[in-house]
Amino acid sequence: MNDDDRGDLARLTSDLRAAVAWHARAGAFAASARPTAAPERTEPADDAPIPLGRRILADIRAELGDCQRCKLAPTRNKIVFGNGAEHAVLMFVGEGPGADEDRLGDPFVGKAGELLDKMIDAMGWSRDAVYVANTVKCRPPQNRTPEADELAACTPFLHAQIDAIGPRVIVALGKPAANTLLGTNAPISSLRGRFHDYRNGARLMPTFHPAYLLREPDKKRDTWNDLKLVIAELERLGITPPKPPRA
Numbered sequence: 001m002n003d004d005d006r007g008d009l010a011r012l013t014s015d016l017r018a019a020v021a022w023h024a025r026a027g028a029f030a031a032s033a034r035p036t037a038a039p040e041r042t043e044p045a046d047d048a049p050i051p052l053g054r055r056i057l058a059d060i061r062a063e064l065g066d067c068q069r070c071k072l073a074p075t076r077n078k079i080v081f082g083n084g085a086e087h088a089v090l091m092f093v094g095e096g097p098g099a100d101e102d103r104l105g106d107p108f109v110g111k112a113g114e115l116l117d118k119m120i121d122a123m124g125w126s127r128d129a130v131y132v133a134n135t136v137k138c139r140p141p142q143n144r145t146p147e148a149d150e151l152a153a154c155t156p157f158l159h160a161q162i163d164a165i166g167p168r169v170i171v172a173l174g175k176p177a178a179n180t181l182l183g184t185n186a187p188i189s190s191l192r193g194r195f196h197d198y199r200n201g202a203r204l205m206p207t208f209h210p211a212y213l214l215r216e217p218d219k220k221r222d223t224w225n226d227l228k229l230v231i232a233e234l235e236r237l238g239i240t241p242p243k244p245p246r247a
Contacts, residue, residue, distance in 0.1 A: 057086055060160045064137070069153040072138035072146075078105035082133030082161060089239050090123075090230070091131045091167035092116065093158070094209065095176040096146050102139035107132045112210040116173070119210065123227055124241030131165050133158060135180045145176050155180060162199060168237055169230050170202055174209030182206075192226055195233065205230050 061081050067073060080097040083106055092108075100110035108116045117127055136146045136154040146154075158180075162170070172178040175188040181204060182196055191206040198204040207226040208219050231245050 055160065055164055057082075057161060057164050060157060060164060063160075064157055067137070067153075070138075070150045072136065072140060072150055075141055076138035077102045079137050080105055080107050080134060080139075081137055082107055082131060084127065084131035085129055086131075086165065088129065088131040088165055089168045089234065089237075090125060090129075091133070091162065091165060091170045092120070092173060093170060093177045093181060094132070094134045094173045096134050096136040096143075097139040098143050098211075099139070107134055108210070111214060115210040115213060119223070119227060122224070122246040123231055124243045124245040126242065129242055131161075131167065133161055135177050146180075151180055159199070162202070166200065167202055168239065169233055170198060170204045171227070171230060172204055172206040174212060175206075177209075178204075178206035192222070193229075195229070203233055205233075 064079065064081065067079060076097075080101045084091075094108060097107065098110055098112070100113070101107055107113070116132070120127060120130060135158060136150050137157065138150075138154075140146050140150070170181070172181050172191075175186075175191075178188055178191050179185055181198065182191070184191075188206055188208060192208065195203045195205055205226055208216075208223045213220050213223060228245075231241075234241070
């Protein structure tokens, strides 16, 4: 092999390595020896279908945009997307934002949120170590139950959030959240107290909503029993909370 051949071979090898590296970063492989320009990303229209595949929460929030997909949009103040740890092992899902959440843009910040914080703390966790979201991201007028068309518009984003976070256990707070996630129409009393299989191997525990507990404090014991089952399941999975749970 002469010097020219060696030079050609070195250039071909360099080009091939560059192509393989580019395809690895792009998440795909093609036969071309040279990288081509990646297509420009365009923002989807509000009514565009949500792309398939696991994404990060920031991408999902960007796709949600200034959502106008259902009739809740004109009456809301702020979209309440959700907050917490991006890869939390424990997730809580409620029904929908209330007045305080609509004003501030965060889930569970009123009196029900204060009770939820105490529940999470008793489990040995903190709000910034778990993830909290709702079935709909805009406040229904007068805090009514979300309607079917509103859930149909918003549930794909909740599913995308769950897929991005990958929780091992999800606590569904109240009947509307439990029924939305499980695709049923059953009373919370018949769903709570036991685990249900859910997406991607997650376990789902329905229990009472904190707002209901403020009206019916005698149900707090039942709720704590449900949460103790969650603590035990996480322990079975080898997951230890940041601090010891309450006895």
